[in-house]
Amino acid sequence: xxxxxxxxxxxxxxxxxxxxxxxxxxxxxxxxxxxxxxxxxxxxxxxxxxxxxxxxxxxxxxxxxxxxxxxxxxxxxxxxxxxxxxxxxxxxxxxxxxxxxxxxxxxxxxxxxxxxxxxxxxxxxxxxxxxxxxxxxxxxxxxxxxxxxxxxxxxxxxxxxxxxxxxxxxxxxxxxxxxxxxxxxxxxxxxxxxxxxxxxxxxxxxxxxxxxxxxxxxxxxxxxxxxxxxxxxxxxxxxxxxxxxxxxxxxxxxxxxxxxxxxxxxxxxxxxxxxxxxxxxxxxxxxxxxxxxxxxxxxxxxxxxxxxxxxxxxxxxxxxxxxxxxxxxxxxxxxxxxxxxxxxxxxxxxxxxxxxxxxxxxxxxxxxxxxxxxxxxxxxxxxxxxxxxxxxxxxxxxxxxxxxxxxxxxxxxxxxxxxxxxxxxxxxxxxxxxxxxxxxxxxxxxxxxxxxxxxxxxxxxxxxxxxxxxxxxxxxxxxxxxxxxxxxxxxxxxxxxxxxxxxxxxxxxxxxxxxxxxxxxxxxxxxxxxxxxxxxxxxxxxxxxxxxxxxxxxxxxxxxxxxxxxxxxxxxxxxxxxxxxxxxxxxxxxxxxxxxxxxxxxxxxxxxxxxxxxxxxxxxxxxxxxxxxxxxxxxxxxxxxxxxxxxxxxxxxxxxxxxxxxxxxxxxxxxxxxxxxxxxxxxxxxxxxxxxxxxxxxxxxxxxxxxxxxxxxxxxxxxxxxxxxxxxxxxxxxxxxxxxxxxxxxxxxxxxxxxxxxxxxxxxxxxxxxxxxxxxxxxxxxxxxxxxxxxxxxxxxxxxxxxxxxxxxxxxxx
Numbered sequence: 088x089x090x091x092x093x094x095x096x097x098x099x100x101x102x103x104x105x106x107x108x109x110x111x112x113x114x115x116x117x118x119x120x121x122x123x124x125x126x127x128x129x130x131x132x133x134x135x136x137x138x139x140x141x142x143x144x145x146x147x148x149x150x151x152x153x154x155x156x157x158x159x160x161x162x163x164x165x166x167x168x169x170x171x172x173x174x175x176x177x178x179x180x181x182x183x184x185x186x187x188x189x190x191x192x193x194x195x196x197x198x199x200x201x202x203x204x205x206x207x208x209x210x211x212x213x214x215x216x217x218x219x220x221x222x223x224x225x226x227x228x229x230x231x232x233x234x235x236x237x238x239x240x241x242x243x244x245x246x247x248x249x250x251x252x253x254x255x256x257x258x259x260x261x262x263x264x265x266x267x268x269x270x271x272x273x274x275x276x277x278x279x280x281x282x283x284x285x286x287x288x289x290x291x292x293x294x295x296x297x298x299x300x301x302x303x304x305x306x307x308x309x310x311x312x313x314x315x316x317x318x319x320x321x322x323x324x325x326x327x328x329x330x331x332x333x334x335x336x337x338x339x340x341x342x343x344x345x346x347x348x349x350x351x352x353x354x355x356x357x358x359x360x361x362x363x364x365x366x367x368x369x370x371x372x373x374x375x376x377x378x379x380x381x382x383x384x385x386x387x388x389x390x391x392x393x394x395x396x397x398x399x400x401x402x403x404x405x406x407x408x409x410x411x412x413x414x415x416x417x418x419x420x421x422x423x424x425x426x427x428x429x430x431x432x433x434x435x436x437x438x439x440x441x442x443x444x445x446x447x448x449x450x451x452x453x454x455x456x457x458x459x460x461x462x463x464x465x466x467x468x469x470x471x472x473x474x475x476x477x478x479x480x481x482x483x484x485x486x487x488x489x490x491x492x493x494x495x496x497x498x499x500x501x502x503x504x505x506x507x508x509x510x511x512x513x514x515x516x517x518x519x520x521x522x523x524x525x526x527x528x529x530x531x532x533x534x535x536x537x538x539x540x541x542x543x544x545x546x547x548x549x550x551x552x553x554x555x556x557x558x559x560x561x562x563x564x565x566x567x568x569x570x571x572x573x574x575x576x577x578x579x580x581x582x583x584x585x586x587x588x589x590x591x592x593x594x595x596x597x598x599x600x601x602x603x604x605x606x607x608x609x610x611x612x613x614x615x616x617x618x619x620x621x622x623x624x625x626x627x628x629x630x631x632x633x634x635x636x637x638x639x640x641x642x643x644x645x646x647x648x649x650x651x652x653x654x655x656x657x658x659x660x661x662x663x664x665x666x667x668x669x670x671x672x673x674x675x676x677x678x679x680x681x682x683x684x685x686x687x688x689x690x691x692x693x694x695x696x697x698x699x700x701x702x703x704x705x706x707x708x709x710x711x712x713x714x715x716x717x718x719x720x721x722x723x724x725x726x727x728x729x730x731x732x733x734x735x736x737x738x739x740x741x742x743x744x745x746x747x748x749x750x751x752x753x754x755x756x757x758x759x760x761x762x763x764x765x766x767x768x769x770x771x772x773x774x775x776x777x778x779x780x781x782x783x784x785x786x787x788x789x790x791x792x793x794x795x796x797x798x799x800x801x802x803x804x805x806x807x808x809x810x811x812x813x814x815x816x817x818x819x820x821x822x823x824x825x826x827x828x829x830x831x832x833x834x835x836x837x838x839x840x841x842x843x844x845x846x847x848x849x850x851x852x853x854x855x856x857x858x859x860x861x862x863x864x865x866x867x868x869x870x871x872x873x874x875x876x877x878x879x880x881x882x883x884x885x886x887x888x889x890x891x892x893x894x895x896x897x898x899x900x901x
Contacts, residue, residue, distance in 0.1 A: 105145055105166035105179030111605055112426035112663040116433040120177050125168055128435045130212055130290040132466040133510055134305060135387045138199060139294040142191070142209070142253075143169050146287075151186035157254045159224045163190050169291060170212065172284035175429040183273060183283050185263075189255040195245065199295035206242040206298045209253065212289025212461055215430075216259040216266050223252055232500040233259070233267065234459045234480055236289075236507055240323075242298075259285035262483040265493030265525075267500055269457035269480035270422060270652075271430075277606060277654040284430030289461045300324035300348075300376055301384040307372075307510045308545055309392045311361060311410060316354040316390060318346075320374055328376045328383070335371040336360070348376060361410045362391030362512055364451040367472030369512070391469060391512030395547060397567065397587055400687020404640030405582040407547070407589075409474070409515075415636055415685035416474060416643030417678050418452035419445060419659075420592060423460055424652045426605060426662050430458070439467045440664065441649055446471055448659060448671055449678030454552075454591075454645045457481050457521055459504060468513035476549065476645075477508055478518040482525030484558060489527055497525065498535065502542060509543045516547035522572065523558030526551075533563030540566070552591040555580075574612040574647070575624075577632045579639045581834050581849045589643040590635065596624045597657040598668050609656030612647075622670040629677045631852075636681065637690030639834055639851030644681075693761045693831045696887025700897055702765075704755050704884040706862065708732070709739040716741065716749050720883075725749040725862065735880030736767045736822050741862075743875040749862035755884045756783050758790030758829070759855045763885040765826040765897050766862075770795060770819045770877040777873040779865035780825060781882060784858025789865045791836075791853070793827045794873060802845070804828070804838035806853060807867075811838040811846040822880075824898035829853060830888035842898030844891060860884065 110117060125143040129135060147163035171177040173184060201207045211218070215233030219226060223246055228239035245251055260266070261273045261283045272280040300322050308317035320330045328348040334341040334356060346352030360368040369389045376384040396408045406413045421441060425432055432438040438461070445453055453468065454476040468475055479501045482489055489497065501519055508514055517539050520526050536550030550566030553559065555578070562569070569588040571578035576593030597611020598621045615621040625646075632644045650658035659669055697703050705720040711732050716725040729747025733740050741749060756762045768780045777797040782789035788807050795817065796803040802813035804827030817823055826839040834851030837844060858866070862882055865873040883897070 105168045107168070107179055108176040108181035110176035110427040112603065114425060114427055114433060114437060114664050116437040117177070117427045120168070120427075120433050122168060126170060126290050126431075126435060128463060130292060131210070131462050133388045133462065134302065136294055136296075136385075138196075139292055140193075140196070142193060142291040142293060145169075145191070147188075147190040148173075148180060149188045150184050151188050151256065153186060157221050157224075157256060158188055158190060159221070159252065159254060161190075163188060167286075169287050170289050171428050171431050172215070172288040173286045174283050175425075175427065175431065177428045177431070177433060183261070183285055185260050186256070186258045187286055189257065189287060190252070192250040192252050193293070194250055201242060201245065201295055204298060205295040206240050207245065207293060208238050208296055209241050209291070209293045210236065210238045211287070211291050212236050213459070214255070214257055214287050214289075215285055216261075217257065219256045221254045231496070232503060234500065235503040255287065257286050259283070261285065265482050265489045265496070267480040267482055267497055267525075270424075275653060278610070279655065281424060281653045282429050288430045296323070297376075297383040298324060299378055299383045300328045302348075302374060302376060302386045305372070305374065305386070305388050305510065307388075307390045309356075309390060309394065311359060311392055311394045313353075314356050314359045314392075316356055316392070318352045318354050319350065320348045320352070320376070322348045322376065324383075325378070328378055331375040331377060333373040335373070337371075341370065356392055359392040362393040362469075362472070363409060364414075364472040364474065367391065367470060369469060389469075390510075393512060395515040395545070397547075397585070400640070400689065402640065402687065402689025404687070404689065405585065405587050406640060406687050407587050407642035413687040414451070415682050416452040416589070417450050417682050418454050418474075418476065418643060418645040419450055420456050420645055420648040421445075421453045422456045422648060422652050423458045423464075424650075424662075435463055437664075438464050442467050442471050442473055444659065445473055445649065447675070449675035449682070451682060452476065452643060452645075454478065454518075457524075459508070465508065465511040465513055469511060473513055474515045475511070475513045476516045476518055477504070477514050478521060478552070479504055481521055484524045489525055494527055494531070498538075501535070501539070505539055505542050509546070514546065516549050516568070517543065518549045518552045520551045522553035522556045523551075523560055526558065526560055529560040529563050532560070533565035536563065536566035547587075549589070549591070575628060577628065577635050577644055578641075579635045579852050580641065581851050582640050582642075587642045588640060590632065590641050590645060592645050592647050593632070594625070594628055594646040595648070595657040596621055596628070597655075599656050600661050600666050600668065603661035603663055603666050604651070604656060605653040605662055609651065609654050611655065611657035618668060618670065621668060622673050625669060626673055626677045629681060633681045633684060634690075634852060636685035637688070638831070640689070694886075696761065696885065700883075700893060702883035702885045704751070704860075706749070706882040707738065708735055708741045708880055711739050718751070721755075723751040723753055723755055723860075725751045730863070733878055735878065737881065740767075740878050740880035742878045743863040745874045745876045747874065748864045748871075751860045753859060754783055754857050755860040756790070756856075757886070758783060758785075758853050759831070761829060761831040761886075761888040763826060763828045763887065763889040763894075764791070764793050764883070765824065765885075765889075765894070766793065766882040767822055767824055767880040768877060769822045770817055772876055773800060773817055773819050775800070777865070778875045778877065779863065779873040780875060780879060781860070781862050782865040783856045783860045784866045785854060785856030786858060787869050788854070788867050790856025791827065791829065792865050792873070793825055794865065802838060802840055804836055806836060806850055809836065809848050809850055811836055811848045813838060813840045813845040819877075826889065826894045826897065828888050828894070832888070839891075839894045839898070842895040
């Protein structure tokens with residue numbers, strides 16, 4: 088941090104105001120920004136006072152060195168427009184500095200009565216990353232963490248009258264340290280990591296507060312069951328204050344209540360109007376603090392009555408509920424970057440714009456991705472009716488794991504984030520980790536999820552978004568949510584026990600738009616050539632989301648992303664918000680359909696299938712001669728090539744020497760539904776090569792593989808990317824009874840060996856395949872592969888999921 092050892096010389100006479108640098112891209116709001124109009128709105132909507140003064144605007148600025156003393160009484164050589172980060176064009180600096188000085192003067196309005204019953208507070212929305220604040224040469228505050236708000240009581244540092252001086256020293260080394268940075272990088276990678284955002288990046292303002300006592304935080308917990316608001320008025324100043332609380336519905340008083348400040352007050356909200364995306368109703372709240380009956384402070388706020396929870400749907404799968412009813416959370420990934428302001432939206436209208444477009448597009452949820460926003464962003468979400476998943480900004484990525492001191496700082500900043508954001512109606516869930524970035528142990532991740540839940544038991548905790556991905560150390564089993572990422576996806580995790588599941592990221596379809604790209608070109612997870620193709624691929628992908636909601640039970644899906652960001656061109660809008668890249672009417676139609684149809688019913692139930700253990704097709708291989716194996720149950724005789732008749736388990740069998748097959752000539756299985764396939768099989772060798780007993784061609788890949796997995800050297804029932812495995816390696820020359828069972832109702836695929844369950848995997852969605860059912864080989868990448876070296880007997884195909892008892896009976900030989 089900056090240490091006071093030597094004075095900073097004033098080397099240049101600064102210009103009178105900052106010169107806005109030239110942005111690479113301009114937004115519709117860029118030109119509205121000026122020193123007199125830099126985010127002038129009241130910055131703290133949940134705790135408002137009539138008297139305040141905005142300190143945004145022109146500040147003096149200078150690069151700093153480690154070990155320099157604060158430049159008290161000295162003019163600095165440059166000008167910066169606060170609160171835009173130094174790297175942004177709007178700041179006028181447009182470069183990174185590891186260390187920096189900010190300086191300005193201010194005067195205190197005489198009618199604020201500071202020093203005569205009132206104190207003066209200076210408030211910072213956020214400063215990245217470490218800040219020290221001096222007023223008139225006296226240190227009044229320090230703060231570490233780039234995303235948290237902090238305040239300083241500067242009364243004792245003020246001069247009796249006239250101009251007062253404030254100096255802020257900032258250090259921000261971004262990803263050169265282990266500090267939480269989210270997507271910020273000193274060197275953007277033309278990938279998924281972007282420009283840094285250093286220094287003061289949220290509003291700075293001052294206000295008078297009563298020295299005797301004043302409200303500092305209103306903790307608000309709605310309870311829709313009792314129609315009350317649990318309110319705790321946390322105060323500064325002397326103890327023993329009381330709170331008079333008034334709830335209003337517009338101009339109508341709903342209730343008046345009194346209680347002790349600092350303790351929980353149950354505030355009645357009779358006949359409460361519940362907040363939801365369709366009806367985002369907000370109550371007004373006034374709090375008057377009294378000392379022995381005399382008012383000493385008055386603040387205004389608001390709240391919404393809503394409850395986030397979980398409950399099983401009609402299909403038995405656990406799902407997210409809002410106000411006791413299942414609601415599918417249709418979301419985008421919202422990274423909150425701007426080409427002109429980087430981390431800071433140019434205007435409040437711009438800040439609201441992205442959220443308004445979510446509603447226009449049919450989304451009801453936003454994932455605020457490893458970044459936080461100014462308080463007004465959450466107020467806009469509250470007013471518009473958008474649910475918010477709030478991420479914790481991650482530490483840097485890489486193979487290293489963070490040291491102990493970085494771990495402690497990360498947890499400290501996480502709990503600060505939860506404390507400061509937990510009263511927003513829109514925020515319904517916390518996400519401490521993303522894809523293992525900065526994770527140091529699976530046990531610690533689980534503990535942190537539990538710690539956050541204890542800190543805020545009223546919201547969901549998604550302990551690890553993308554737990555299946557990237558640098559993740561695996562599922563801790565903690566928290567309320569199982570969250571997978573898959574591009575282009577969607578991801579299809581299933582709920583487990585008392586945890587719901589969501590698709591935490593998917594999609595990412597891209598389109599380049601000339602003249603509207605940060606680097607002049609871009610990338611995405613799947614590029615498209617035009618608006619029509621991009622829209623079509625979005626709609627197709629979202630139909631898969633609906634299938635995942637109905638069959639797998641996911642409670643939400645998060646599409647990447649609302650706008651392009653730097654090199655990523657996978658937004659609904661270009662990075663500059665100038666171009667709409669899809670047909671928004673079609674986007675809204677499919678999103679509305681998903682929210683309406685993902686109701687927990689699970690969709691249509693699978694057909695019961697054909698009873699009995701004969702199956703719907705069967706191959707006994709008792710012919711002993713010829714080029715055809717008869718279907719003993721149906722009419723799909725199999726054509727034989729490269730095979731030999733041999734003794735089987737019971738009667739005849741069929742032998743394969745690594746190049747043969749028995750091709751039924753048609754699909755015998757609806758691989759998207761429930762089915763079972765059983766066979767007796769014997770291997771000639773068990774090496775590192777894959778060998779397939781039975782499969783069904785799918786155009787590119789087999790719809791299923793009943794096989795020997797050479798990679799695992801185990802029997803397997805497989806889909807591409809998924810294997811249910813036997814516990815032991817099979818012995819060559821020994822007959823095994825294998826049964827693969829796909830249960831569409833349970834969303835599982837299972838392998839049985841010799842009548843006993845070997846393994847079950849979640850597989851709620853299975854690929855459709857319409858090619859031939861084949862014995863003795865598979866298909867992968869469009870090629871015939873994995874030919875069997877061994878013998879097969881008594882292959883049976885079922886159009887339903889067999890029970891464990893039925894599989895045992897099949898494997899039993901008299």
